[in-house]
Amino acid sequence: MALLRTTSPHLHGPQTTQHVMQQLLLATVPGLIALSWHFGWGSLINIVIASCTALACEATIVSLRKRPAWFYLRDCSALVTAVLIGLALPPLAPWWVVVVATTFAIVIAKHLYGGMGYNPFNPAMVGYVVVLVSFPVEMTTWPVAQSMLPDGLSTPGLWESIQVVFQFSGSAVDSYSSAYHSIDAYTAATPLDSFKHNNGLLAEQFYDQDAWFVGGRWAGAGWEWVNLGFLTGGCYLLYQRIFTWHAPVAMLSALSIMAWLNFDGGSSVSNGSASMHLLSGATMLGAFFIVTDPVTSAVSHTGRLIYGALIGVLIFVIRAWGNYPDAVAFAVLLMNFAAPFIDYYTLPRTYGHEKYGLGKKASTSQQSLDKD
Numbered sequence: 001m002a003l004l005r006t007t008s009p010h011l012h013g014p015q016t017t018q019h020v021m022q023q024l025l026l027a028t029v030p031g032l033i034a035l036s037w038h039f040g041w042g043s044l045i046n047i048v049i050a051s052c053t054a055l056a057c058e059a060t061i062v063s064l065r066k067r068p069a070w071f072y073l074r075d076c077s078a079l080v081t082a083v084l085i086g087l088a089l090p091p092l093a094p095w096w097v098v099v100v101a102t103t104f105a106i107v108i109a110k111h112l113y114g115g116m117g118y119n120p121f122n123p124a125m126v127g128y129v130v131v132l133v134s135f136p137v138e139m140t141t142w143p144v145a146q147s148m149l150p151d152g153l154s155t156p157g158l159w160e161s162i163q164v165v166f167q168f169s170g171s172a173v174d175s176y177s178s179a180y181h182s183i184d185a186y187t188a189a190t191p192l193d194s195f196k197h198n199n200g201l202l203a204e205q206f207y208d209q210d211a212w213f214v215g216g217r218w219a220g221a222g223w224e225w226v227n228l229g230f231l232t233g234g235c236y237l238l239y240q241r242i243f244t245w246h247a248p249v250a251m252l253s254a255l256s257i258m259a260w261l262n263f264d265g266g267s268s269v270s271n272g273s274a275s276m277h278l279l280s281g282a283t284m285l286g287a288f289f290i291v292t293d294p295v296t297s298a299v300s301h302t303g304r305l306i307y308g309a310l311i312g313v314l315i316f317v318i319r320a321w322g323n324y325p326d327a328v329a330f331a332v333l334l335m336n337f338a339a340p341f342i343d344y345y346t347l348p349r350t351y352g353h354e355k356y357g358l359g360k361k362a363s364t365s366q367q368s369l370d371k372d
Contacts, residue, residue, distance in 0.1 A: 015242075017116075021241050024289065027233030028083055031285065034229035035091065038145040039221030040155030042091020045165050047083050049095055050102045054082035056108040059248070062115075077116045081105050081181070084124035084289060088282060088329070089131070090142045092164050097138050101127035121336045124298045125329040132329070142190055168330030190279050191220025192272075192325035219279035227284040234288025235243035243294070246301050247308035248287040252278060254312025262320065271320040286328035296336045303346035305338075311335050 011349040035043040058078040059069040073080075085101050105127030113119045132139045146155050218224045237312060238245055259274040277283065282290075291297065291308055311331045318327030 001220050003020070003281065006075045016113070016236050017075045017077065017191075020242055021080045023237060023240055024080050025076065025083060027242075028230070028289065030232040031087065031229035034222070034226040035087065038225060039091045039143050040146075041158045041161040041225075042093070042143065042156075043087060043089075044164070045161055046093060046098050047086030047097045048091050049165075050086040050089075053102040054078040054085075054106050057103055060109075061107060061111045065111075070114075075116070078106060078110075081110070081127075083126045084285075088124065088128050089292050090139060091141055092161060093138055094167060095165050097131050097135055100134070101131040105129045107227065109129075110371045117295055119295060121292060121333055124337055125290060127334060128329045132324075142191070145220075155363060156217055170273035190281065190325060191223055191276075192319060200331050204358060209326050211326075219276045219358050220368075223281070224279040227279040230284035230288060234284060237288060237292075244301065246304035247297055250308030251287050251291050251312040251315075254309040255283070255316055256312075258313055258316035271316075277316065277319065281319075281326035282328040282350075286311075286315075286332065290328065296332075296339060296340045298339050298346065299347045303342045306342050306346065307335055307339060310338070312324040 015194050032043060032047070054071060055078055062072045082102055085105060086098065089098060098145055105123040107312065109121055109123040109126035110116065111121050111124060162168075218226070234248060237243060256274040256276055259272060259277045262271050263273055264270055272280075287308075291311055298304045314331035314334060315327045317322055318330055322330075324330065
């Protein structure tokens with residue numbers, strides 16, 4: 001009588017893919033509120049467009065593969081990818097930029113490799129990098145924060161934002177769009193990009209003169225609150241035990257250490273303080289919603305510490321000496337390459353053994369016995 005061999009132990013718990021994805025969506029709310037408060041309706045419109053595109057692409061692909069569409073749609077994984085893309089893209093980005101990024105993320109980065117669980121690269125970051133490289137003008141045009149606008153002006157309302165995103169024609173719309181894009185006060189480079197090209201000013205002089213830092217002392221008007229919003233959501237996910245602390249803490253610690261080691265007190269060639277790097281750009285979004293992706297990151301606790309720390313180092317290196325002011329997406333994709341290598345050298349202890357690696361040896365011995 002043959003015995004059925006299965007991997008042990010068998011653990012059962014309430015954490016389903018759908019539950020985890022729903023918690024991730026809920027955790028993005030504080031950051032989305034901060035984005036909408038400071039930069040207008042653009043991010044919410046991005047999310048709606050990306051969500052519709054992602055669900056349509058997901059349903060089409062799984063149907064072509066002769067699989068039930070609703071089974072895959074209800075796990076909310078495509079929706080999470082769409083929301084992350086919508087949050088990462090600039091508010092008021094043209095609709096076709098959002099569609100291209102989302103389509104590439106779902107069709108190429110996810111389903112080309114077999115679907116969720118088989119993709120070696122984070123789909124949202126793949127989609128983001130594709131449009132960043134392909135459409136640099138659209139991807140580097142950010143609306144300024146509400147607090148930076150001249151008196152009497154405000155960020156576009158919902159209908160005005162929809163008109164800009166979909167580029168509607170008509171005299172009223174053309175007049176508004178022309179005014180919006182021609183006045184320097186409405187759009188500007190991001191705080192990281194502005195600091196990178198500070199034209200020889202000391203850090204304190206730059207903080208006193210640049211509009212971003214006059215409105216927000218730590219890391220730019222609006223941006224610091226957006227990052228604090230995503231930090232709040234990340235703490236909620238840690239409390240819910242959706243993921244462990246190892247990768248995000250390692251990333252933020254490594255980024256802080258690199259910034260501290262390379263901070264020269266604020267000279268004209270300064271690379272910025274740790275607080276600026278932590279609260280600017282997509283730092284907190286990356287730390288708690290991208291780096292923690294269980295499919296594309298390392299498996300063991302030790303591996304996640306190494307994985308997160310190296311991402312933090314790469315973010316600073318690219319920000320300080322690379323061509324891109326915010327480097328979260330590139331750092332994550334580079335470390336997605338290295339995740340299997342890290343796993344190979346940080347093999348976790350097999351259940352039932354006291355030392356690491358014994359499970360691998362035992363498995364090899366068992367295979368030899370089976371052949372005999």
